[in-house]
Amino acid sequence: MEGLVHYAYLISAVLFILGLRQLSSARTATRGNITAAVGMLIAVVATLIKQEVVGYGIIAAGLALGSVAGAVLALRIQMTAMPQMVALLNGFGGIASALVATAELLDLRPEAGAAGTPFGIVSVAIVLATLIGGVTFTGSLVAFAKLQELMRSAPIVYGGQQVVNAVLGLAAVGLGVVVALDPTAMQAFVGLAALALVLGVVLVIPIGGADMPVVISLLNSYSGLAACAAGFVLDNEALVISGSLVGASGIILTKIMCDAMNRSLGNVLFGAFGAASEALAGSDQQGTVKAYTPEDAAIVFQTARSVIVVPGYGMAVAQAQHAVRELAEELEKRGIQVRFAIHPVAGRMPGHMNVLLAEANVPYDKLVEMDEINPEFPETDVVLVIGANDVVNPAARTDEKSPIYGMPILNVDQARHVFVIKRSMNPGFAGIQNPLFFNDNTMMIFGDAKATVLELVEALRQLD
Amino acid sequence: MLDDPANALTILVLSLFVGIEVISKVPPLLHTPLMSGSNAISGITIVGAILAAGHGERGLGTVLGFAAIVFATINVVGGFLVTNRMLAMFRKRER
Numbered sequence: 050m051e052g053l054v055h056y057a058y059l060i061s062a063v064l065f066i067l068g069l070r071q072l073s074s075a076r077t078a079t080r081g082n083i084t085a086a087v088g089m090l091i092a093v094v095a096t097l098i099k100q101e102v103v104g105y106g107i108i109a110a111g112l113a114l115g116s117v118a119g120a121v122l123a124l125r126i127q128m129t130a131m132p133q134m135v136a137l138l139n140g141f142g143g144i145a146s147a148l149v150a151t152a153e154l155l156d157l158r159p160e161a162g163a164a165g166t167p168f169g170i171v172s173v174a175i176v177l178a179t180l181i182g183g184v185t186f187t188g189s190l191v192a193f194a195k196l197q198e199l200m201r202s203a204p205i206v207y208g209g210q211q212v213v214n215a216v217l218g219l220a221a222v223g224l225g226v227v228v229a230l231d232p233t234a235m236q237a238f239v240g241l242a243a244l245a246l247v248l249g250v251v252l253v254i255p256i257g258g259a260d261m262p263v264v265i266s267l268l269n270s271y272s273g274l275a276a277c278a279a280g281f282v283l284d285n286e287a288l289v290i291s292g293s294l295v296g297a298s299g300i301i302l303t304k305i306m307c308d309a310m311n312r313s314l315g316n317v318l319f320g321a322f323g324a325a326s327e328a329l330a331g332s333d334q335q336g337t338v339k340a341y342t343p344e345d346a347a348i349v350f351q352t353a354r355s356v357i358v359v360p361g362y363g364m365a366v367a368q369a370q371h372a373v374r375e376l377a378e379e380l381e382k383r384g385i386q387v388r389f390a391i392h393p394v395a396g397r398m399p400g401h402m403n404v405l406l407a408e409a410n411v412p413y414d415k416l417v418e419m420d421e422i423n424p425e426f427p428e429t430d431v432v433l434v435i436g437a438n439d440v441v442n443p444a445a446r447t448d449e450k451s452p453i454y455g456m457p458i459l460n461v462d463q464a465r466h467v468f469v470i471k472r473s474m475n476p477g478f479a480g481i482q483n484p485l486f487f488n489d490n491t492m493m494i495f496g497d498a499k500a501t502v503l504e505l506v507e508a509l510r511q512l513d
Numbered sequence: 514m515l516d517d518p519a520n521a522l523t524i525l526v527l528s529l530f531v532g533i534e535v536i537s538k539v540p541p542l543l544h545t546p547l548m549s550g551s552n553a554i555s556g557i558t559i560v561g562a563i564l565a566a567g568h569g570e571r572g573l574g575t576v577l578g579f580a581a582i583v584f585a586t587i588n589v590v591g592g593f594l595v596t597n598r599m600l601a602m603f604r605k606r607e608r
Contacts, residue, residue, distance in 0.1 A: 066535060085593070089556070104566060107567070108566055128599075141591075142556050148578070288557055296529065399544035407603050413542055
């Protein structure tokens with residue numbers, strides 16, 4: 050029977066790899082998700098038939114409770130709240146691994162006391178699972194709170210923050226060594242677990258909302274690594290293989306996000322980006338902006354042959370995606386070509402804009418990646434920027450002093466006309482002023498994204 | 514099998530490489546579903562949770578194991594379902 054379980058784990062590991070592979074292509078993605086889910090089911094069933102598993106009552110209760118909660122969460126969540134949802138699920142995976150390691154430590158303690166010898170790999174793995182799992186849990190909760198706007202999404206910084214964090218980190222490492230050498234040191238273990246939870250909080254609070262795509266992909270990676278460590282605790286290859294698969298894929302995604310901002314991971318994590326530059330905002334460039342009404346803008350749109358829409362986090366906040374789709378249809382009815390330019394870090398998680406526009410029924414062949422669409426801007430009549438700021442800031446190309454200098458951007462300023470829908474002239478989340486707004490070919494339409502786009506649609510209809 | 518450090522390291526390193534290779538060329542369109550799908554896979558810790566809760570002894574370890582099962586199950590069920598929901602949105606316009 051035990052031998053069978055190992056084969057079952059092997060099958061589920063293969064299904065996870067196939068599932069991930071299929072998830073990386075639009076044609077097979079749905080199948081990939083189901084493949085991975087089947088892999089999970091096989092792993093769970095195989096575990097249930099293991100000899101040492103006897104307490105079925107408590108297992109059934111836990112599975113039932115978790116399934117209902119997970120299903121309700123997944124089926125009721127709004128698409129605009131997807132970043133929070135992913136953050137929360139990452140956190141739950143992390144804490145589960147930490148709890149598994151803790152439970153295992155409690156089980157092993159009596160034997161260790163008798164033998165008086167360290168556990169080697171197992172005790173190191175207990176330390177790592179607790180540390181990574183704990184950091185993932187509270188770090189994800191802070192990310193959740195920031196995304197849900199339960200707390201300020203701007204970086205929270207204070208004097209000596211780096212020093213405090215470094216001391217906490219070193220203390221955690223120190224306690225980790227103590228526990229790894231002597232797993233019976235219960236006080237050290239409790240201290241380690243508590244420090245892990247504190248570290249998760251202090252490491253994420255200085256990271257601003259605009260950097261959330263990086264944080265979420267990194268926490269995704271951590272939740273996998275925590276599961277991997279828990280696998281070493283339990284001598285269970287299913288956890289080790291699947292956990293490290295997720296850990297590695299999360300790291301890749303993190304790197305893609307960092308590259309899209311031309312910043313190092315260290316800079317994102319410890320740079321408190323956007324907190325210090327507030328003093329700069331506004332002092333950089335003053336000029337006059339041209340404010341247009343939706344009615345005036347509609348006239349320009351009507352005469353265009355090609356329009357590119359650039360969505361950003363503001364579109365998500367205003368829930369404007371359905372209005373935007375309506376506008377696109379209205380324009381297409383007039384024979385105007387409409388495409389959407391998607392910056393890799395637009396929004397609050399990797400792929401955020403794609404999900405929102407898909408929800409609004411925008412065909413995904415109209416969503417064009419940055420590298421593909423950038424050469425098209427000079428030939429484009431009208432660009433409409435909705436709630437995006439830093440990803441269209443030409444200072445990233447031209448101003449060496451700008452904090453975002455070097456970040457690849459969408460070159461919307463090269464289009465013939467640029468309309469920017471924005472609530473006010475306040476700088477974006479990074480607190481950096483945007484020279485785009487002062488360009489001769491830029492026209493601002495001030496207002497809520499959803500209301501403004503709907504007014505634009507109405508104005509277009511009036512023109513007929 | 515993992516108590517031998519050489520075996521353990523071999524499995525770990527190979528799995529990491531497979532993870533990197535499988536993901537490297539994913540289009541931005543699929544970043545979110547890929548993330549939430551792989552997030553659901555990290556819920557594999559549910560296996561550990563079942564082992565921790567199910568060995569029949571009553572004690573703190575079992576309580577922690579129970580909590581771990583609940584969290585991991587939310588991770589697994591919520592992760593796969595929400596990914597499926599998202600991908601259904603991507604698909605419905607293919608027709």
